[in-house]
Amino acid sequence: xxxTERTEQHIASAYTWTxxxxxxxxxxxxxxxxxxxxLQLSGWxxxxxxxxxxxxxxxxxxxxxxxxxxxxxxxxxxFGLKLxxxxxxxxTDWEDEALTSALLDAVRSAxxxxxxxxxxxxxxxxxxxxxxxxxxxxGFRRSGQTIQPPSTVLLDLHGDDDAMxxxxxxxxxxxxxxxxxxxxxxRPMTRADLPLLHALMHTTGQxxxxxxxxxxxxxxxxxxxxxxxGAFLLAEYEGKPLGAIVVATTGPTAVYxxxxxxxxxxxxxxxxxxxxxxxxxxRDMGARRYDLWGVPDPIGVLAQGLxxxxxxxxxxxxxxxxxEALPTSGLWGVYRFxxxxxxxxxxxxxxxxxxxxxxxxRIYQLGVKAEVQLxxxxxxxxxxxRPDAGTRPTGRGAATTLRPVTxxxxxxxxxxxxxxxxxxxxxxxxxxKGQTGWQAGRYLLATPAGKAAFQLLWRRPLRxxxxxxxxxxxxxVLDWSNLELVDAVLANIEAQARALGCIxxxxxxxxxxDRPEGKLVLHALQRRGWHFSAEQIQYKNTACTDLTQGADAxxxxxxxxxxxxxxxxxxxxITVRLGSEADLSGFYDLYAETGQxxxxxxxxxxxxxxxxQTYLRAEGAEATPAGGALLLAEHPDxxxxxxxxxxxxxxxxxxxxxxxxxxxxxxxxxxxxLQWEAMCWAMERGCTHYDWWGAPTDLDxxxxxxQGVWQFKQxxxxxxxxxxxxxxxxxxxxxxxxxxxxLPTVLAALRRLRA
Numbered sequence: 001x002x003x004t005e006r007t008e009q010h011i012a013s014a015y016t017w018t019x020x021x022x023x024x025x026x027x028x029x030x031x032x033x034x035x036x037x038x039l040q041l042s043g044w045x046x047x048x049x050x051x052x053x054x055x056x057x058x059x060x061x062x063x064x065x066x067x068x069x070x071x072x073x074x075x076x077x078x079f080g081l082k083l084x085x086x087x088x089x090x091x092t093d094w095e096d097e098a099l100t101s102a103l104l105d106a107v108r109s110a111x112x113x114x115x116x117x118x119x120x121x122x123x124x125x126x127x128x129x130x131x132x133x134x135x136x137x138x139g140f141r142r143s144g145q146t147i148q149p150p151s152t153v154l155l156d157l158h159g160d161d162d163a164m165x166x167x168x169x170x171x172x173x174x175x176x177x178x179x180x181x182x183x184x185x186x187r188p189m190t191r192a193d194l195p196l197l198h199a200l201m202h203t204t205g206q207x208x209x210x211x212x213x214x215x216x217x218x219x220x221x222x223x224x225x226x227x228x229x230g231a232f233l234l235a236e237y238e239g240k241p242l243g244a245i246v247v248a249t250t251g252p253t254a255v256y257x258x259x260x261x262x263x264x265x266x267x268x269x270x271x272x273x274x275x276x277x278x279x280x281x282x283r284d285m286g287a288r289r290y291d292l293w294g295v296p297d298p299i300g301v302l303a304q305g306l307x308x309x310x311x312x313x314x315x316x317x318x319x320x321x322x323x324e325a326l327p328t329s330g331l332w333g334v335y336r337f338x339x340x341x342x343x344x345x346x347x348x349x350x351x352x353x354x355x356x357x358x359x360x361x362r363i364y365q366l367g368v369k370a371e372v373q374l375x376x377x378x379x380x381x382x383x384x385x386r387p388d389a390g391t392r393p394t395g396r397g398a399a400t401t402l403r404p405v406t407x408x409x410x411x412x413x414x415x416x417x418x419x420x421x422x423x424x425x426x427x428x429x430x431x432x433k434g435q436t437g438w439q440a441g442r443y444l445l446a447t448p449a450g451k452a453a454f455q456l457l458w459r460r461p462l463r464x465x466x467x468x469x470x471x472x473x474x475x476x477v478l479d480w481s482n483l484e485l486v487d488a489v490l491a492n493i494e495a496q497a498r499a500l501g502c503i504x505x506x507x508x509x510x511x512x513x514d515r516p517e518g519k520l521v522l523h524a525l526q527r528r529g530w531h532f533s534a535e536q537i538q539y540k541n542t543a544c545t546d547l548t549q550g551a552d553a554x555x556x557x558x559x560x561x562x563x564x565x566x567x568x569x570x571x572x573x574i575t576v577r578l579g580s581e582a583d584l585s586g587f588y589d590l591y592a593e594t595g596q597x598x599x600x601x602x603x604x605x606x607x608x609x610x611x612x613q614t615y616l617r618a619e620g621a622e623a624t625p626a627g628g629a630l631l632l633a634e635h636p637d638x639x640x641x642x643x644x645x646x647x648x649x650x651x652x653x654x655x656x657x658x659x660x661x662x663x664x665x666x667x668x669x670x671x672x673x674l675q676w677e678a679m680c681w682a683m684e685r686g687c688t689h690y691d692w693w694g695a696p697t698d699l700d701x702x703x704x705x706x707q708g709v710w711q712f713k714q715x716x717x718x719x720x721x722x723x724x725x726x727x728x729x730x731x732x733x734x735x736x737x738x739x740x741x742x743l744p745t746v747l748a749a750l751r752r753l754r755a
Contacts, residue, residue, distance in 0.1 A: 015068065015099070017106035021057040027229075027250070029059075029067045030091065035124040036251030037088035039148075040072050043224040044087075044248075048074050050220050056084075058110045060103045069093070069103040071121075073110075079367030081117040081360050087148060088124050094134060104138055108356060117360025118353055122148050125349040126312075127304060135352050143351035145368045149331075150350035151300020154313065155290040155343035157254070157283040164279060167342035169317070171703065172272060178702050179235075179273035184242065184265075186277040189232035194219055196234065196241045200260035207263065207514055218258075221246065230257075231281045235270035242270035247278040254282030255291045263720055266699035267707040275341060292343070295335040300347030313344030324534075327522065337700060402492050405442040405453075412624055414444045414453045415477060416651075422474035422510045423650035424538075425455045426626045428614050429473070433457050435610055438471075441500075445492055452478035452489040458500050467735055470497040470505035474538065480509065481517040486524050494528075494729050503735035508538050508726035518724050525727050533726040534740060539694040540725040543710065543718035548688050551680055554717060562672060562715035569673035573637075574665075576677040579630035579644070584612050587630060587644045590660040597663070608658070615648050625651045627685070631678050633670035643670040647678055654682035655691045675716060692718050 023042035030036040038044060045055035059070035071090035076083055090107070092100045111119055120143060125131045127150065132142075156167065165173050189197065198215045205212040226232055229250055235243045243261035247254055256278060261271055279290050299321070303314035316339040323339075326332050339345075355361035405411045408427040415421040423429065430440030438457045445452045454476035458468050476489050497505035512518050547554065555563060579587065588605045595602040602608075615628025626649065633643040643661040647654050656678065661671055679690050692713045696704040699720060710720075730736035 015060045015062070015102045017058060017060045017102070017109075019056060019058050019110055021059050021067070021070070026057055026059075026067075026070070026072070029070065031251045033091045033251060035088075035091050035253075037091075037124055037253050038225075038229060038248035038250050038255050038257075039087035040089050040091060041225075041229055041248075041250055042072070043229060045072055045074065047217075047220050047224050051217060052076060056110060056114060058103070058107050060099065060106055069099050071103065071107060073107070073119075075114065075116065079364055081364055081367075082115050083364070084111055084114070084116045084119045084356075085147070086119070086121040086123075088122055090121060090123065094123075094125060094131070100138065104354075108354075111356045117355075117357040118364045119356055120145075120147075120351055120353050122146075122351050123349055127300075127347045127349045131349055135349065138354075140352035140354050143353040144365070146351040148351075149294035149297070151295050151297045151303075151345065151347045153292040153295055153316065153335075153338045153341070153343045154346050155279065155292065155341055157279060157288050157290050161280070164283070169340040169342065171701070172340035172342075175269040175272040175700070175702050176276045179269040179276075182237075182268040184235055184237050184268050184270050184273045186233050186235050186273050188227070189222070189234045189244065191222065193232075193234055194222060197232065197244050197260065200241060200244050200262060201258070203262055204260040209514065209516065209519070218246075221257075231278065233274055233277050233281070235274045235277075237265050237268055237270070240264070242266075242268070243274050245274045245278055247282055249282050249285045249287045251286070252288045253291060254278075254285070254287035254289070256293045264714065266720075267696070267702065267704075267711055269700060269702055271337070271700055279341075290343075292338045292341070294331060295338060295345065296331045297347070299335060299345055303345035304347045313346035315344055316340075316342060319345065330519075336698075400445070400447040400488060402443055402445050402496070405444050409623065411442050411453075411455075414442075414451075416625070417451060418453055418477045419479055420510065420653070421453075421477045421650060423626065423648045423653070423655055424473040425453075425475045425477055426650050427455075427624070428618050428626045430455050430457065432611050432614055436607065441496070443492070443496065445489055447485060447488045449484035449488060450479060450482055452476050452485055454489065454493060456493065456496060456500075456505070458497070458502055461739070467732075467739075468500055468502045469739070470500060470502040471537070472505070472507040474508060474510045476507065476509070480511050480521055483520055483524065486521060487528075490524065490528055490530075490729075494731070497729070498731050503732040503739060504728050504730045506533055506535075506537070506726055506728050508533075508536070508540075509724060511724050513722040513724045522724055525724075528729075530727040530729050533728045536726050538726070539706075540697055541695040541720065541722045543692040543695040543713045544721050545679065545690040545692070545716055545718045546688070547679060547683050547690055551683060554679070555676075557717045559715040565669040565672035566676045569633075569669040572668040574633055574635060574642075574668055574670045574673050576631055576633050576674055578681075579632045581613055581616060583630060583632060583641075584609055586641060587612075587632065587646070587660065590641060590644055590662060591658060593662060594660040612646055615646075619649070629678075629681055631674060631681065633674040635665045635668060635670065638664060642666075642668075643674050645674055645678055647682065649682065649685065649687060652686060652688045653691055654678075654685075654687045654689070655693050657693055671712075679716070690718075692716075695720055 027042050030040050049055055054075040056073045056075060057070065058073065059067040061067050069090065069092035071086045073084040073086055090103055092103050094100055107119065121140065157164065165176065197218055201212045201218065221230065222232055225248055230246060230248045233245050234241060241262065242265050245259040246257045248257050282290050299319065303319060306314045306318070323336060326336060405414055411427045415425065430442065434440055438459045441456045443454055443456065454472050456470055456472050458470040460468050472493060476493065478485055478489055480486060493505060493507065509521065511521050588608055592602055612628065612630065615626060616630065618624050619627030619629060628649060629647045631645055632641040635642050642665045645656060646658040648657050682690050694706055695710050696706045698704060
């Protein structure tokens with residue numbers, strides 16, 4: 001007789017089972033169980049009960065009424081069937097065959113009484129071969145529908161604060177302390193704070209592209225979990241909410257359920273402070289492990305394999321992963337944050353199904369398969385749907401053509417028909433690069449799916465070698481939500497670079513990583529064999545101020561201190577004027593002073609003079625949408641400018657490309673008035689966006705060299721805009737590897753020899 005054939009008669013011979021379990025009695029038992037989990041608490045069942053689920057608890061007891069094994073089932077109808085689901089259950093000693101068999105027999109009997117067709121469990125078992133065989137032996141089959149993430153990071157909460165901090169990576173430990181030094185405080189939320197949580201969740205969901213629960217759901221969770229089994233923690237700076245997390249705990253296990261953050265003050269590391277506070281709270285509540293709740297499953301599979309599948313998990317620092325090469329979206333970006341807290345990557349067994357009614361189980365399988373296919377189609381449609389995308393030409397039967405564009409007027413006309421061309425794709429930028437060893441080719445692609453354009457720069461890095469490299473700066477230019485067109489333009493860039501003898505070609509599309517089309521483009525690049533570039537020529541991320549609200553509204557929206565400093569500079573006699581070509585030499589001197597002070601290298605004056613002259617002259621020409629402006633801040637007691645900046649413009653966007661300042665009169669706040677006048681200049685010329693050209697690669701990295709300037713830019717109502725960065729297509733993999741890995745070393749050695 002197999003385990004699945006055991007009868008209720010067998011149960012009665014050794015154990016008693018019951019489904020009449022008092023919630024408080026049940027919770028005390030779950031809390032004391034070695035595998036007790038918050039998702040098996042009665043409060044969790046009550047929470048789900050308010051949103052369409054029913055619950056049912058089954059326990060196996062001894063003769064004195066003590067629970068020996070049990071499970072809390074959540075019940076719901078789907079596909080015309082009744083389903084039962086045990087999140088992080090059942091709770092049993094899986095090695096005790098008699099006890100576990102008795103529990104599962106009891107659960108099967110209860111399911112039949114309830115009219116359940118399929119039982120789904122997600123036990124707190126490592127995903128080992130032995131556990132898989134054990135579950136199969138008990139009559140379970142691996143499910144095609146996983147609900148909770150199977151792979152996660154588990155942190156050890158044994159020890160005091162010093163021990164837990166020591167387990168973190170040094171940068172994370174530093175950031176936890178930095179948050180405290182920078183004035184971030186974390187406190188438990190009250191019911192009155194719940195609207196702050198709602199707002200933070202909506203901000204995070206919209207920014208990161210994931211679905212969130214309703215406000216009522218979070219309110220109910222607060223009512224049912226806090227304070228005995230849940231902590232709702234709020235991070236603040238000067239009374240302003242920066243982030244929040246929700247942690248649930250019972251017995252030895254604490255789980256990080258939900259987290260949210262604003263876009264403000266991220267350089268103060270509120271997310272590090274929140275997780276640290278969550279860990280401390282969980283430890284003080286008696287938890288011994290802290291589940292960070294979800295990392296990409298391929299990482300869990302890798303961790304499982306490294307330990308020969310024994311289920312013990314692998315320390316994060318032992319995983320052979322290049323963190324810089326990992327994607328930054330979805331759970332991949334989340335893993336980059338979580339792994340820094342130390343701990344082990346563990347993969348659990350995941351979801352397993354037990355057929356209670358064979359025919360119903362078959363219907364359920366077909367329903368799950370159809371649901372997955374439908375969700376994939378709907379997700380794709382939703383990702384592609386964009387209000388401003390408009391209609392796309394189908395052009396059935398039309399040919400695809402790629403033609404070179406050889407005149408500025410034709411190129412400007414081509415870009416005018418495409419969405420949001422970048423200034424680095426302007427004709428003028430190609431002319432500038434042509435004076436520094438690059439050659440420029442401009443191409444217009446017409447396909448049945450639509451049009452695209454790209455300015456391709458190429459050069460030979462070593463005259464002695466017949467190899468070239470290609471680069472499409474901030475391009476190509478197209479509707480990035482049109483996947484068919486994306487594929488076509490990438491194929492043509494690859495082919496054109498190959499025809500020019502390039503060993504690889506680099507692009508850095510002007511595409512937001514946090515937008516739906518950005519995620520689709522990343523997939524398209526990876527599918528076609530592009531690699532995230534180790535050399536990001538332009539800043540990967542940027543910040544932008546919306547100018548459409550007008551000067552008065554923008555000034556009112558700026559941080560109060562920034563608004564005060566703009567007016568203070570004017571009161572102290574600072575004036576800002578437009579510079580001319582005659583001022584370029586003095587601006588360069590100021591720029592060189594800034595570079596020496598702030599530790600960045602600058603090029604010879606001739607390079608900048610060419611760039612600045614080109615865009616200043618374009619500003620005065622009617623035939624081009626490009627332009628530029630030199631703005632200089634002056635003090636009445638100083639004969640030389642005390643600060644300056646150079647803007648570049650194309651169409652409705654302006655870019656703050658070059659900034660310089662002196663140590664003289666810094667207390668008079670010339671940079672604040674200078675930036676304000678620059679934005680006013682852009683608004684006067686019809687610009688709708690002011691691009692600050694550069695923001696931290698990772699807002700949570702306190703050591704990022706752009707954190708300081710990002711804090712300055714934020715005060716001017718700048719919003720963070722993550723981009724997908726630069727990507728390389730190796731046309732000759734061997735030469736590409738040589739160029740990327742070996743050539744920099746060779747050139748450095750040659751420079752040392754010459755020195």
